[in-house]
Each structure stands twice: as C-alpha cells, then as structure tokens.
Amino acid sequence: MNILDEVKNCRTIGISGHIRPDGDCVGSCMAMALYLEKALPKARVDVFLGTFSEALQKNIAGAEKIHHEYMTDVEHYDAFLCLDCEKERLGDALDLFMKAGKKINIDHHRTNSGSGDVNYVVPTASSTCELVYTTLDERLMDVNIARNLYIGMVTDTGVFMYSNTGRQTMEIAGKLMEFGFDFSAVVREVFYEKTYVQQQILGRALLESIRFLDGRCIVSMVDRRTMHFYQATSSDMDGIASELVHTEGVCCSIFMYEIEPMTYKVSLRSTGEVDVSKLALLYGGGGHARAAGCTCNASYHDIINNLAPYIEEQLNAGVHV
Numbered sequence: 446m447n448i449l450d451e452v453k454n455c456r457t458i459g460i461s462g463h464i465r466p467d468g469d470c471v472g473s474c475m476a477m478a479l480y481l482e483k484a485l486p487k488a489r490v491d492v493f494l495g496t497f498s499e500a501l502q503k504n505i506a507g508a509e510k511i512h513h514e515y516m517t518d519v520e521h522y523d524a525f526l527c528l529d530c531e532k533e534r535l536g537d538a539l540d541l542f543m544k545a546g547k548k549i550n551i552d553h554h555r556t557n558s559g560s561g562d563v564n565y566v567v568p569t570a571s572s573t574c575e576l577v578y579t580t581l582d583e584r585l586m587d588v589n590i591a592r593n594l595y596i597g598m599v600t601d602t603g604v605f606m607y608s609n610t611g612r613q614t615m616e617i618a619g620k621l622m623e624f625g626f627d628f629s630a631v632v633r634e635v636f637y638e639k640t641y642v643q644q645q646i647l648g649r650a651l652l653e654s655i656r657f658l659d660g661r662c663i664v665s666m667v668d669r670r671t672m673h674f675y676q677a678t679s680s681d682m683d684g685i686a687s688e689l690v691h692t693e694g695v696c697c698s699i700f701m702y703e704i705e706p707m708t709y710k711v712s713l714r715s716t717g718e719v720d721v722s723k724l725a726l727l728y729g730g731g732g733h734a735r736a737a738g739c740t741c742n743a744s745y746h747d748i749i750n751n752l753a754p755y756i757e758e759q760l761n762a763g764v765h766v
Contacts, residue, residue: 446565448477448580449484451549455523458485459545461493461538462573463530465679465710468635470529471497472597473551473573475507476590477526484585491517493538498680500635504596506589517541524549529573531731532560551576553609556722556731568733571614572601578617591624596635603687604636608717608735608766643681646672650685650700656692657749661718662756663689664699666709666745672702679710686712687736697721697756699749707744713737719759720766724752734766 452458460478462470471494478492492511502508515537525545527535529552535542542548542560550561553576555568570576574597581590598618602610605618622628639647646667654665667682675681682702689698696718701709711728713721714736721737730739741748 446551446563446580447582448481448549448577449582451547451563452481452485452488452524455485455547456488457519457522457524458488458490459493459517459519459522459525459538459541460490460528461525461535461542462528463534464495464536466494466497466501466529467683468501468600469572469574469597470494471501471505471508471511472593472595472600473528473577474526475505475511476574476593476597477528477577478510479507479587479590479593480581480585483587483590484582489519491519491522493517493541495536496680498683499640500638501596504592504631504635506593515541520544521546523547526551527560528552528577530554531557551580554731554733556726569609569611571607571609571611572598574598574601575614575617578621583620586624588624588626591621592626592631595621595626595628596631599632599636604632609733639684640681642675642677643684645675646677646681647685647688649675651688654689654692656695658753658757658760660694661760662697662699662753663692663695664701664749665689666700667702669703669706679704682710682712686714690714690716696760699752701741701745701748704740707742709741709743709745709748711739711741711748713739715766717765718763719756720764723759724755727751727755 522545524547548561553570574594650665686700696716698714701711720734725737725739728739
C-alpha cells in the first residue's frame with residue numbers, strides 16, 4: 446500500500462488508534478500524521494488518542510498536537526485512519542471513523558479481520574509502525590517520523606526480543622536509526638525507565654503473585670484500593686505482565702487490575718507454550734499469540750478459574766507459537 450494513493454485528494458484526514466494507547470499505537474499515529482502533513486501541506490490532519498505515559502509524551506514527536514478530548518469542528522473527514530486496532534477498539538473515535546468518506550485500517554493483530562474500505566492487516570508484522578513504514582515514500586521521511594516509528598517497533602517487539610521480530614523488522618529499524626536520533630536514549634526512556642510509582646506497583650504485584658499449574662503459570666492482581674493508595678493510573682500498569690512471565694519456569698502470565706467494581710483489565714503474556722490470543726478471545730479481547738489482552742466483567746477468582754483449563758489444555762498439547 447502507498448498511503449498517498451489512498452488519501453491524495455483528501456482535504457481533511459483523521460487518525461486514531463486503540464483505547465489506552467501504547468508505544469506502537471501512538472508512534473504509528475504520529476508518524477503517519479507528520480508524514481501526511483509533510484506530503485500534503487494543504488490537507489488538515491487531526492490525531493485523536495487517549496492519554497498515555499509520560500515517557501511517550503516526552504519522546505513522541507508531535508505529541509502535543511494530539512486531541513485527547515476527541516473534539517473537532519469537522520463534520521465528516523474525507524478519510525479516517527484506524528491504526529493498530531480494529532474499529533471496535535477506537536473508543537470515542539469510532540463515530541468519527543464511521544462518518545468518514547473513506548475508512549482505512551492498518552494493523553498487525555491477527556484477530557482483526559479488517560474494519561475499513563481499505564485494509565492493510567498483516568499479522569506477521571512486528572508492529573503497526575513497521576507496516577506504516579512500508580506505506581511511506583522514504584524520500585519524504587525525516588528524523589521525527591523515523592523516531593516515532595522506531596519507538597513503536599521497540600515497544601511492540603520488546604526491544605527486538607519477541608518472536609514477532611523478523612529480518613524485515615531489523616532492516617527497517619536499521620534504516621530508521623540512520624536518521625540520527627539517539628536510539629539508545631529512546632530504548633532506555635520508553636521501554637526500561639519507570640517512575641517510582643510504577644516500580645512500587647510492580648514490586649507489589651510481584652510480592653502478591655501466585656503460581657499455579659505446577660508453577661508454569663503466574664498471576665497477580667492490583668485492585669482499585671491499592672491503585673488509589675499509590676496514586677497509580679492505568680498507564681502505571683504497563684509492563685507488569687511482561688515482568689511476571691520472565692519468572693523462571695513460567696511460560697504464561699496473567700496480570701489484571703481493577704477498573705470498576707468486578708471489572709478487570711487483563712494482560713496476558715506467553716513464552717510460546719500458550720497462545721494467549723485464544724484466551725483473550727474468550728472475553729472478547731484480542732492480540733497476538735504471545736501478548737494479548739481483554740476486559741473481564743467477573744470476579745478475580747472466576748477469571749482465573751475460567752482461564753486455567755484452557756491454559757492447561759494448551760500446555761498439555763505441547764503447542765509452540
């Protein structure tokens with residue numbers, strides 16, 4: 446896909462991604478926005494996203510332009526891009542997407558069957574940022590666009606450690622690095638560096654974690670009272686599921702935090718022996734084989750009791766994803 450072929454006659458273009466945006470979501474949206482502003486100087490380009498971490502705010506070029514309140518005076522965008530998700534996860538941007546003259550969906554989640562008039566969904570890609578890169582004319586790239594794409598690729602591949610990292614991923618990352626931004630600082634600040642509150646919540650989650658299924662699965666939960674005590678927000682929960690799955694002998698982790706009474710945001714991670722996207726689908730969620738998530742309306746214990754048999758079935762089958 447060449448994105449300019451799809452939007453070349455558009456005067457107004459909207460862009461959004463999923464609720465609770467992560468690095469790949471914000472990076473792909475803002476890289477695309479900066480590129481379209483540069484390639485189509487007469488077009489109006491608006492980005493709509495929820496709030497995200499301070500690390501991303503600090504490192505994403507153009508983050509200050511994002512409309513967090515989803516307010517606009519444009520009645521119908523000529524084109525609207527849904528990035529890094531299917532339309533059902535757009536949240537407050539869904540109405541803007543549905544009213545657009547042309548709907549474009551770019552994503553790498555295999556649970557997405559395509560939500561637009563034009564769909565570019567490649568489940569084998571490391572990230573949506575990798576896909577966005579392939580839609581751009583390299584001659585119009587600049588350091589800010591490259592930096593944003595690199596941030597998304599770094600965060601969604603676990604600094605190129607996850608199994609979704611392929612040869613093309615590394616080749617693209619290498620080309621982006623040649624634009625001259627401080628890529629080591631990006632990795633440190635966006636992926637590794639945590640606030641003191643995040644470290645406290647992580648420590649609490651680790652201390653209160655429980656292993657089951659012969660130690661092959663680990664689970665932890667943070668309730669709203671604990672979040673309030675530490676003055677933590679949903680963005681402070683990022684990365685905990687990944688830390689849990691790094692425990693020796695563990696091949697699947699479940700981390701959940703309470704967003705409403707009896708409602709939990711659940712993050713699932715795997716080292717390959719469990720396809721956690723199948724677990725997320727049980728509750729209407731989605732994601733990848735080794736990283737997925739969902740929202741569950743049930744008690745903590747019911748969620749674990751419901752997921753455990755499916756995890757055990759996959760472990761006993763000896764699958765590898």
